Amino acid sequence: MRQFDVVIVGAGLAGSMSASMIARAGHSVAIVDPNEVYPDEFRCEKIDFGQIEVLHRAGIGDAILTAATHDKSAWVTRLGRLVEKRPSDQLGIDYGRLVNTVRAQIPEEAVFIRGKVTGVENSEDLQRVTLASGESLAARLVIMASGLSNSLRQSLGMDRKDLSLCHSVTYGFDVEPEAGGSFPFRALSHYGEHPRFRVAYLTLFPIGSRLRANLFVYRDLGDPWLRAFRAAPEETLKAALPRLESITGPLRVIGPVKMRPIDLYETSGYRQPGVVLVGDAFATACPAAGTGARKAIVDAERLCNGFVAQWLATPGMGAEKISEFYDDVVKSGSDRKSQALAWRMKAMALDESAAWWLRRWASVGVGLARWASYALRSIRVDGVKPARETVRDRTQEAPSELKDQAISAAGQI
Structure with missing residues (x-):
């Protein structure tokens, strides 16, 4: 039975990010996934510079920037009316290409196993992962990045709460x-x-x-x-x-x-020894709220930058260790925001009460005010200064090297 520090079940976005970060930190890791090359799957197709900043902290931001397409500017309509033309910090990328780009950043030392996990047995010390081929793997920690699949969670006594x-x-x-x-x-x-x-x-x-x-x-x-x-x-x-x-x-x-x-769901019974859930394996997000990829990215970055190394540095892998990740203020805040936005977006689209009509018309006014602000700042008063300021304002959340590139480009307008 091969033994690793960490076995990761599933190599989508969260699983591949986790594998890259853990292997680069010098820990032995195995990734189990049915697909050697991630297939063309219809999921997240946009990310933004805020997510790129998290990907930079994971050490893979530059690769994603190269693979994605920056939209640079966008129009916005509300209630069928054009209310805003603004700079934009969003990037388009097919989900399969996004995952395969992340996979390409996984060091060669990591072991990729093409297969399916059929069982996980957990304890406070060593975990056992059984594959459909009959092989078993041992690990101190198992990261469940298995997406929407529910069978493994059920086998561990975890429940899906719709x-x-x-x-x-x-x-x-x-x-x-x-x-x-x-x-x-x-x-x-x-x-x-x-x-x-x-x-x-x-x-x-x-x-x-x-x-x-x-x-x-x-x-x-x-x-x-x-x-x-x-x-x-x-x-x-x-x-x-x-x-x-x-x-x-x-x-x-x-x-x-x-x-x-x-379906919006969350998992219960997840505070168990030796096993930690990330991405959709923990809880889903509504694509309309735009938080699905963000939640997966935050999960992987917080887990691997904040907890895995210190967990492996001391004996045992009890539930009290695993709970530190779920209670992390950034991770838990990301989960709460994702769920709140899912319900807010639905109410904004469907609720016909006076309060929500007021919110819709207020969004029209806010968009028009921002459009006017952008237009005023774009007026050339003394050469290129307003254009430089506009780009600077739109790159506040970008990495420093992106800010420098954007501001330099604005100086050439």
Whole structure:
């Protein structure tokens, strides 16, 4: 039986990040995943500079920046009206490419095992991981980054607690102008025009030379609307967002239309010796709230930068050690924010009470005020100074080297 400091079950975003960080810290690690190359899976397709900052702390930020496409600027609509044109700090990247880029940062010393984990036996000292091939691995710590799969958690006595079944549905597809040419924006966020349409928002953003679309709606799986969208996406989209065409002009959906429903759940009974859960294995996030990738990234960075090394430096792997991670103020704050945003986004899209209509119209005013502020700061009063200030304002959360590059570029405008 091969023995390691850490065995990681699942090599998606959180698992691959964890493997990279633990191996670079000098610990022996094995990663078990069915896919030698991560497949083209419809999940997160955008990250931002705030997440890049966390990835820099994990030592892999530069690689992700090279692989992703920065949108640079974006238009924003509220209630069907264009309210804002602003600089943007978001980057488009296919999820498969994101994970494979992270995997490429894992040191060669780490052992990758292509296979499936069928069982985990945990204790306060040594954990045993059984593979479908019949092989067993021993480790002091097991990191469960197994995504939505529930069987291993159930075998350990952990329960899935459903918070909201089919909380939202996400569609992904590419678009292009119907008449050819290009759109008048690099990226667009078009929020739902009325609660009766049950749309959170449509976001358009570049990935390489493609313009990608993610549409977030609140519909039950049996709703005929979902089938109608798959069958006739342009017509169904136009009916759900009737003012969209006044912003984009006629558009055409190209390539396959992918759909992903999401259940909101959290795990109970997770404070156990020798096993720690990260990402979706611990709790899901709503894609419409934009916190899924952020939560996974924060989980992996906090676990591996804050706890794994000190846990391995002392004997035992009891539940009191594992609980330190779950109680970490950054990790727990990330979880609370993710869940709160999931419910807030849904209420903003669907709630027809006076209070939520007031919030919607307030968002129109806030967007217009920001647009006016950007416009004023862009007026050339004395050469390039306002442009330099605008870029500086939009890179406050970026790593220092990105700030320097952005400010340098602004000086050449």
